[in-house]
Amino acid sequence: MLEVRNLSKTFVIHILGGKSIEGFRGVSFRLYPGEFLGLTGRSGSGKSSVLKCIYGTYLPASGEVWFASERLGRVDLARAGEQAVLRVRDGEMGYVSQFLRVIPRIAAADVVAEPLLRAGSEAGAARRQAAALLERLRIPARLHDAYPSTFSGGEQQRINIARAVIRKPRLLLLDEPTASLDRESQETVIGILRELKEKGTSMIGIFHDRAALEAIADNVLELANGSMEHGRP
Amino acid sequence: MKPLLEIHGLTKLFGSGCGHCLPGGVSPEEGNRCGRCGTVVGCGDVSLMVYPGEVLGVVGESGSGKSTLVRLIHFELDATAGEIYLNNGKEDAARENLLMQSPFRRRQIRSRHMGIVYQNPWLGLRMQVSSGGNIAEKLLAAGWRNVSEIRKRAAFLLERTEIPVNRMDEPPANFSGGMQQRVQIAKALSNNPQVLLLDEVTTGLDLSVQARVLDLIRNLQRELAVAMIVVSHDLGVIRLLCQRTIVMRHGRVVESGLTDQVLEDPRHEYTQLLVSSQL
Ligand SMILES: Nc1ncnc2c1ncn2[C@@H]1O[C@H](COP(=O)(O)OP(=O)(O)OP(=O)(O)O)[C@@H](O)[C@H]1O
Ligand SMILES: [Mg+2]
Ligand SMILES: [Zn+2]
Numbered sequence: 278m279l280e281v282r283n284l285s286k287t288f289v290i291h292i293l294g295g296k297s298i299e300g301f302r303g304v305s306f307r308l309y310p311g312e313f314l315g316l317t318g319r320s321g322s323g324k325s326s327v328l329k330c331i332y333g334t335y336l337p338a339s340g341e342v343w344f345a346s347e348r349l350g351r352v353d354l355a356r357a358g359e360q361a362v363l364r365v366r367d368g369e370m371g372y373v374s375q376f377l378r379v380i381p382r383i384a385a386a387d388v389v390a391e392p393l394l395r396a397g398s399e400a401g402a403a404r405r406q407a408a409a410l411l412e413r414l415r416i417p418a419r420l421h422d423a424y425p426s427t428f429s430g431g432e433q434q435r436i437n438i439a440r441a442v443i444r445k446p447r448l449l450l451l452d453e454p455t456a457s458l459d460r461e462s463q464e465t466v467i468g469i470l471r472e473l474k475e476k477g478t479s480m481i482g483i484f485h486d487r488a489a490l491e492a493i494a495d496n497v498l499e500l501a502n503g504s505m506e507h508g509r510p
Numbered sequence: 511m512k513p514l515l516e517i518h519g520l521t522k523l524f525g526s527g528c529g530h531c532l533p534g535g536v537s538p539e540e541g542n543r544c545g546r547c548g549t550v551v552g553c554g555d556v557s558l559m560v561y562p563g564e565v566l567g568v569v570g571e572s573g574s575g576k577s578t579l580v581r582l583i584h585f586e587l588d589a590t591a592g593e594i595y596l597n598n599g600k601e602d603a604a605r606e607n608l609l610m611q612s613p614f615r616r617r618q619i620r621s622r623h624m625g626i627v628y629q630n631p632w633l634g635l636r637m638q639v640s641s642g643g644n645i646a647e648k649l650l651a652a653g654w655r656n657v658s659e660i661r662k663r664a665a666f667l668l669e670r671t672e673i674p675v676n677r678m679d680e681p682p683a684n685f686s687g688g689m690q691q692r693v694q695i696a697k698a699l700s701n702n703p704q705v706l707l708l709d710e711v712t713t714g715l716d717l718s719v720q721a722r723v724l725d726l727i728r729n730l731q732r733e734l735a736v737a738m739i740v741v742s743h744d745l746g747v748i749r750l751l752c753q754r755t756i757v758m759r760h761g762r763v764v765e766s767g768l769t770d771q772v773l774e775d776p777r778h779e780y781t782q783l784l785v786s787s788q789l
Contacts, residue, residue, distance in 0.1 A: 335771065
């Protein structure tokens, strides 16, 4: 599904006189359909940056990101160009960020239904599907019409997850998706991820919580000072 | 997918230039104004594409050339050099550089296929003419002839932009700033444009009014899938509306990319400064 080769990221900060900061370097791995790869490493080791380089939010300094796209065939996302990345993001690749950035003034159910609408679903059906998913994530029906900007951190995070999984992407990038969730919600999220995985979605996830990682990861990749180690969770 | 709007090497020099700065204007290192003759690079060698249904953001400090770019695309200014193509969806249509077309043909293309909303509603509306009349004017230019159809379309658009239809015969001069922007949007969309140009449309409005205008634009965009170029110095607006963004400085494009990439991993020194001063 995904093959990452020798990926590196360096930030050149001009306002600090061209200072160069290493995000990570030399990251390579393969990810098969339905596989979950956990990324571990101390704070600042570059875990989030790896996900952002795959998603296209960061431009890699070097390396390749080969994605087996259904629509475009095998593409190197590191070089594919903006239109190709946008098309892959539209339905094939999802991303759940560590920090929430909710869209202002849109009801929770609409935030979640939006990817379905973009894919051409009928409005009523999309909203019902969104409501069912929110229900499952324990967001009570009375909140479905409210703006997520007023929600608690944990509620916002679940909105974010719902939005990312509703179209069942083929590749899902997860940056601490359960960080602000209570035990029960965390288990629900893991359950949803497992189901997706069984249907073939490949995932790369960063988890703070060892137990959550062990509950879902098939493999882990440890980032440490540029080197990297494969292993079992 | 073919781009809807294609721009190559678009250049606008304000001033006649001299041996030092011609043909393209002073080099970016010198800024945008020629030290010898005072010629200013409004837009220098700008190339960009807009794809169907896409929203492209344009950011940059004041004076960086954003509005010049928009006005060149809208044929309000004559370009010094460059090419603009608008793909009308017909595969066999001749590829014509619009900048080489006659003024009449350019006006026709503008009336039929473009819409614009200015920061200052005085530029986009005739303040003493009724709101319905403002829209009718644009429809007439686009080739509409049937008066009752025109009135129906105007009423529909005003309703869609949340202007009470019973105020359609009032001139925009009677309206609040937010309402005037919404009349401008109604007018700009009246001909079902292929490209909608928005130049700082929320700047200067109260925050709550800004939010309402932005929501309207976002909803209309989703509903009509119209391609847009959104100029704003507010990175929040850009993040909300645009998939891709270009950054301008001294009339030049210094950086372009996916909006989240430009905002989270800016590479050019100027973009880094812009982003770090706003986020
Ligand atoms: N946009 C950026 N600009 C400059 N430096 C950055 C940027 N993003 C990350 N870095 C730097 O790159 C390195 C890797 O950061 P990253 O956020 O990927 O770490 P992380 O492993 O996810 O950390 P944490 O576990 O604390 O979330 C750090 O030195 C960080 O300061
Ligand atoms: Mg992180
Ligand atoms: Zn000169």
